[in-house]
């Protein structure tokens with residue numbers, strides 16, 4: 001499942017000539033036909049996506065940090081490509097919450113996050129900027145997070161996933 005997301009994200013970036021850091025996720029979303037707006041939303045809501053009659057409207061929380069906004073938009077792209085079959089509404093909050101009614105919804109959130117990470121931090125590009133033999137320091141994490149325009153937390157999780165660093 002994970003491998004499939006990695007491949008799909010990389011192919012998408014390559015097809016749209018976007019395979020370089022920082023990935024221009026907003027341009028990609030617009031190319032994919034999404035209308036993206038930055039709006040005032042409840043502080044715990046990262047983003048909303050409304051899909052109606054084939055039109056995809058995304059609202060991103062205007063008050064959030066740019067890195068978080070980028071991840072949210074990448075997450076919505078994941079939902080659109082992986083989960084949408086008809087009209088739907090997605091409401092994305094920062095943390096997994098009990099309100100998710102079914103295991104199916106939780107699975108979709110995990111998948112959208114995995115896709116978002118692969119889209120914003122493609123393994124192919126990370127490898128070009130990491131010297132695995134030297135080991136990765138906190139400074140490297142900071143440098144990579146800046147280069148890819150993601151949070152240090154997101155980059156750390158990604159480096160764990162790609163087996164560059166040990167989980168805590």
Ligand SMILES: [Zn+2]
Pocket residue numbers: 075079090091092108109112
């Ligand atoms: Zn979601």
